[in-house]
Amino acid sequence: MPPARLPILAIAVCVLLIVAALLGGVLAPYAADEADFGAVMVPPYGLEGGTVAHLLGTDQLGRDMLSRLIAGTRISMLTAGAAVLVAGTIGVLLGLIAGYLGGLVDAAIMRLVDAFLALPFILMALALVAALGTGVGNIILVMILTNWARYARLVRSEVLSIKRRDFVLLARVAGVRPLTIAMRHVLPNAQTSILVLAVLDVGRAIILESSLSFLGLGIQPPDMSWGLILAQGRTYMGIAWWLTVWPGLAIVLAVVCFNTVGERLRVKFDPRGAL
Amino acid sequence: MTPPMVEARGLFKRFTLPRHSLFAASRTVTAVEGVSFAIPAGTTFGVVGESGSGKTTLARMLLKLEQPSEGQLLVNDQDIFAQTPAEERAYRRLVQAVFQDPYGALSPRMRAGAIVTEPLRALGVHRRAADMKAAEVLELVGMRRDAASRYPHEFSGGQRQRIAIARALSVDPRLLVLDEPVSALDVSVRAQVLALLREMQQRLGLTYLFIGHDLAVVRYLSDAVGVMYFGRMVEIGPARDVLRRPAHPYTRRLVALAAAEAPLGVARLGGGTLPNPLSPPSGCHFRTRCAFADARCAADAPALREIAPGHNAACHHLDAIAAGTKAETGPLLEEASRQRAV
Numbered sequence: 083m084p085p086a087r088l089p090i091l092a093i094a095v096c097v098l099l100i101v102a103a104l105l106g107g108v109l110a111p112y113a114a115d116e117a118d119f120g121a122v123m124v125p126p127y128g129l130e131g132g133t134v135a136h137l138l139g140t141d142q143l144g145r146d147m148l149s150r151l152i153a154g155t156r157i158s159m160l161t162a163g164a165a166v167l168v169a170g171t172i173g174v175l176l177g178l179i180a181g182y183l184g185g186l187v188d189a190a191i192m193r194l195v196d197a198f199l200a201l202p203f204i205l206m207a208l209a210l211v212a213a214l215g216t217g218v219g220n221i222i223l224v225m226i227l228t229n230w231a232r233y234a235r236l237v238r239s240e241v242l243s244i245k246r247r248d249f250v251l252l253a254r255v256a257g258v259r260p261l262t263i264a265m266r267h268v269l270p271n272a273q274t275s276i277l278v279l280a281v282l283d284v285g286r287a288i289i290l291e292s293s294l295s296f297l298g299l300g301i302q303p304p305d306m307s308w309g310l311i312l313a314q315g316r317t318y319m320g321i322a323w324w325l326t327v328w329p330g331l332a333i334v335l336a337v338v339c340f341n342t343v344g345e346r347l348r349v350k351f352d353p354r355g356a357l
Numbered sequence: 358m359t360p361p362m363v364e365a366r367g368l369f370k371r372f373t374l375p376r377h378s379l380f381a382a383s384r385t386v387t388a389v390e391g392v393s394f395a396i397p398a399g400t401t402f403g404v405v406g407e408s409g410s411g412k413t414t415l416a417r418m419l420l421k422l423e424q425p426s427e428g429q430l431l432v433n434d435q436d437i438f439a440q441t442p443a444e445e446r447a448y449r450r451l452v453q454a455v456f457q458d459p460y461g462a463l464s465p466r467m468r469a470g471a472i473v474t475e476p477l478r479a480l481g482v483h484r485r486a487a488d489m490k491a492a493e494v495l496e497l498v499g500m501r502r503d504a505a506s507r508y509p510h511e512f513s514g515g516q517r518q519r520i521a522i523a524r525a526l527s528v529d530p531r532l533l534v535l536d537e538p539v540s541a542l543d544v545s546v547r548a549q550v551l552a553l554l555r556e557m558q559q560r561l562g563l564t565y566l567f568i569g570h571d572l573a574v575v576r577y578l579s580d581a582v583g584v585m586y587f588g589r590m591v592e593i594g595p596a597r598d599v600l601r602r603p604a605h606p607y608t609r610r611l612v613a614l615a616a617a618e619a620p621l622g623v624a625r626l627g628g629g630t631l632p633n634p635l636s637p638p639s640g641c642h643f644r645t646r647c648a649f650a651d652a653r654c655a656a657d658a659p660a661l662r663e664i665a666p667g668h669n670a671a672c673h674h675l676d677a678i679a680a681g682t683k684a685e686t687g688p689l690l691e692e693a694s695r696q697r698a699v
Contacts, residue, residue: 247461248456248458248461248462249461249462249463249464249472251417251420251422251454251456252454252456252462252521252524253475253479254422255420255421255422255449255452255453255454255476256449256453256475256476256479256528257445257446257449257450257476257479257480258475258476258479259479262479266464266467267464270464270466271464271465271466
């Protein structure tokens with residue numbers, strides 16, 4: 083197969099989303115929760131009644147949709163990012179321990195991983211939110227609990243193959259301490275697979291957060307996320323489609339782009355040896 | 358005679374395989390079976406055998422990567438599996454290894470300099486001192502000084518093996534475990550690396566455990582040779598005796614094949630199949646492929662017997678074979694086919 087072209091568009095969208103998440107309000111033309119009852123449900127620019135002042139239109143309270151989407155990007159991306167980061171760290175550590183120590187420790191950790199992977203994640207998320215309550219912190223916690231197990235499993239299998247390689251055996255012969263071997267030899271050689279999983283996971287986390295928020299179990303107003311905007315606009319879907327289409331598009335675009343980049347990375351790094 | 362630097366006494370290594378199910382009996386494979394030998398300081402002991410003969414397991418035990426199930430392994434009269442942490446650290450400095458695959462032995466993500474200094478740094482040597490030593494050993498093995506700043510993929514197979522040797526030499530070891538160090542190299546490069554190993558031994562007074570499957574290569578370096586078949590040492594003795602006057606039928610066949618410059622392969626060894634390690638043949642392991650095997654070979658395992666000073670072989674029919682009076686009864690074909698079926 084010829085090498086696939088770089089998904090430049092997908093990378094650009096990912097970068098744009100990350101920038102929007104980091105800068106947040108600076109980019110937005112209005113404050114996200116600034117109501118303007120003189121401009122309620124203004125359609126997007128280009129439609130009859132639309133203005134340049136509100137490119138994507140306004141909602142039932144006259145809040146600028148573009149500003150709300152940007153504010154939503156911030157929460158959606160930051161929760162997804164934080165969740166992936168923490169879940170990845172926990173999973174990588176446990177996977178390293180399981181793969182490295184083997185035996186009973188390995189069995190215990192991997193049975194726990196199996197248990198977590200066996201539960202449908204929306205079900206587990208609903209149960210956890212019901213128990214812990216909503217809020218940004220709890221949403222991140224829920225996403226960590228539903229995601230760490232896959233990192234643990236991936237890293238364990240990487241460790242099992244890497245620790246049999248000659249340079250690891252030779253490091254042991256040289257008397258290099260196990261922790262140093264893990265940090266110097268095992269992790270660097272597992273890092274590409276971890277990175278690929280993490281990028282793919284950002285898309286998953288966005289979906290999870292949006293689903294929870296849509297169901298009213300995630301982000302609560304006045305905070306904003308794509309799923310929440312979508313849920314709030316649902317009532318007016320018949321008369322103002324832009325209230326639901328923009329956040330829906332944002333979710334789709336983000337997930338598709340992160341998945342594309344992740345998939346591309348996977349294809350690039352999977353055939354081993356090509357450094 | 359000088360006391361041996363390395364001494365193996367009745368070494369066994371058994372691996373327990375994972376069970377098929379909770380209720381299946383656990384299965385054991387014996388990789389090394391009652392192996393004893395001694396390596397005098399400053400000499401090379403060559404171990405010859407096919408893959409699966411247990412020679413690499415032997416090397417790994419000497420490197421403390423595997424623990425023997427039974428028996429003792431002594432280095433400088435010290436049981437290496439009964440060491441205090443301080444003794445173990447000292448041992449790590451004493452023994453180093455070079456493995457077969459020059460691609461796998463060097464971490465692809467480290468520069469040659471870091472690879473060479475890793476053992477020194479693990480011993481707590483200061484960075485600058487380690488770097489100086491790295492430049493010194495790289496030069497010693499014939500690499501250019503600027504090699505230290507390059508990554509493994511920038512080197513050829515022979516150069517990588519030189520780097521691996523430099524790394525092994527960096528801590529001034531006394532004992533090198535060479536597990537097929539030239540088997541993966543091109544023939545042209547092979548001779549250079551072998552010459553380098555011999556030069557290092559002469560210059561630094563090193564003791565080698567050299568593992569190989571190529572008799573010509575083993576002959577080049579070894580003072581004494583042990584021939585392994587299926588975990589057992591079937592013949593052991595001074596290199597020139599074992600290779601010029603092989604006594605065991607297995608060794609005889611190896612030597613005949615090497616003389617014909619044929620690659621050592623199962624097909625060329627002829628007769629019978631490689632036994633199944635889960636159910637090794639009773640008695641003499643080699644009888645399923647041996648031209649001289651008879652009922653006695655199936656009944657009991659031959660012990661090593663001295664046939665010349667320091668030259669031992671484990672075969673019931675040594676005298677008859679040497680005298681040329683033993684008829685070629687062929688492998689017990691019935692037995693061989695049963696082995697195939699298992």
